[in-house]
Amino acid sequence: MRNKIHSLGVKLTLSFMFLILFVTALMYALTLTEIKKALKEVVRSELSAISQMMALELNGADGDVMQKLQAGDEKTELYARIKTKLKSFQGVHPDIKYIYTMKKNGSEVQFIVDPMYGDAADPGAAIGEKYADANQILLGGFEKSSTDADYHADKWGTFLSSYAPVRDSKNELIGLVGVDMSATTVIQKQNFIGMMIYLATGIAVLLATVIIFIFSVTIIKDIHKLNRAASDISLGKTDVEIGVVRKDEIGDLAESFGRMVTSLKIMMQK
Amino acid sequence: MSNSLSERVYEASVPYLGPAAMVFLKRQTATHMGGLNFEQITLTDLPELLGWILISGRLLIGPKADDLVGKLQNEFNVRLQ
Numbered sequence: 001m002r003n004k005i006h007s008l009g010v011k012l013t014l015s016f017m018f019l020i021l022f023v024t025a026l027m028y029a030l031t032l033t034e035i036k037k038a039l040k041e042v043v044r045s046e047l048s049a050i051s052q053m054m055a056l057e058l059n060g061a062d063g064d065v066m067q068k069l070q071a072g073d074e075k076t077e078l079y080a081r082i083k084t085k086l087k088s089f090q091g092v093h094p095d096i097k098y099i100y101t102m103k104k105n106g107s108e109v110q111f112i113v114d115p116m117y118g119d120a121a122d123p124g125a126a127i128g129e130k131y132a133d134a135n136q137i138l139l140g141g142f143e144k145s146s147t148d149a150d151y152h153a154d155k156w157g158t159f160l161s162s163y164a165p166v167r168d169s170k171n172e173l174i175g176l177v178g179v180d181m182s183a184t185t186v187i188q189k190q191n192f193i194g195m196m197i198y199l200a201t202g203i204a205v206l207l208a209t210v211i212i213f214i215f216s217v218t219i220i221k222d223i224h225k226l227n228r229a230a231s232d233i234s235l236g237k238t239d240v241e242i243g244v245v246r247k248d249e250i251g252d253l254a255e256s257f258g259r260m261v262t263s264l265k266i267m268m269q270k
Numbered sequence: 271m272s273n274s275l276s277e278r279v280y281e282a283s284v285p286y287l288g289p290a291a292m293v294f295l296k297r298q299t300a301t302h303m304g305g306l307n308f309e310q311i312t313l314t315d316l317p318e319l320l321g322w323i324l325i326s327g328r329l330l331i332g333p334k335a336d337d338l339v340g341k342l343q344n345e346f347n348v349r350l351q
Binding site: 258259266267 | 288
């Protein structure tokens with residue numbers, strides 16, 4: 001009796017399965033990096049849109065208020081007004097970790113309103129507190145909308161940020177609004193996409209394996225029938241029924257085999 | 271020497287009966303048609319021969335014998351006896 005591992009069905013199924021696995025693994029490896037890059041671009045665009053929308057909200061009267069706020073004004077109504085506005089905007093975009101306003105004082109970048117100020121668990125910056133990690137992207141945000149190309153780190157964490165300039169009622173540039181998305185959030189989004197691709201690939205491989213298995217079983221079944229018929233004839237039993245009706249090459253083989261059996265029967269009849 | 275009629279019957283039978291078609295056909299004429307030599311058959315012998323091909327053929331190849339006889343009837347424009 002032949003070992004199952006040597007059967008054509010097992011060989012066909014395993015070969016196709018490995019082929020599909022190899023192709024999908026290759027596709028996965030090649031596309032995942034590009035998909036991650038594309039997702040990061042989407043996040044950057046989203047951040048840019050959010051910062052610009054927020055800047056539009058603050059332009060004008062709120063811009064005037066921001067210009068007036070000085071260190072120690074954290075308890076004032078005007079400060080609370082901007083803080084509430086920033087917080088409510090943040091509430092609409094739960095992926096945003098921090099949203100804040102800043103101004104330039106000479107070469108120094110200072111916070112104006114950081115809604116996290118006073119939060120015991122995650123203390124933010126007070127009015128006038130210097131931001132020491134300002135990069136070129138942030139500085140550019142005082143002039144026009146700008147977004148990090150890559151993550152940057154400061155004492156609050158690692159982020160992907162976008163900045164948009166804020167204007168007062170005279171349309172003068174007075175500062176910027178910044179939005180931060182935690183690098184962890186971006187990476188989680190990327191990993192989620194990766195997991196989805198992995199899952200879809202897994203399901204596709206599984207389905208393909210089942211289909212190939214069924215396909216090979218139907219082929220093997222008919223080959224077994226031909227094999228049994230040949231075996232019977234070789235043992236002198238000419239009254240055999242082949243029972244293979246197909247329109248493919250195996251069907252042609254069965255037909256030729258049937259003709260051969262018929263000839264054999266004729267020759268063996270006295 | 272075989273005539274063209276027997277050759278045509280043989281050629282039409284080969285796809286159904288294989289290389290032993292000649293033996294089969296010779297056996298039909300010799301056994302059932304009074305010892306007639308298959309290679310000497312004429313058009314008038316054909317209806318009777320087709321009848322025996324149908325009977326004996328069904329035992330060998332089942333319903334395919336009907337196909338074979340139908341094909342021969344069409345080719346020679348004859349009816350079964």
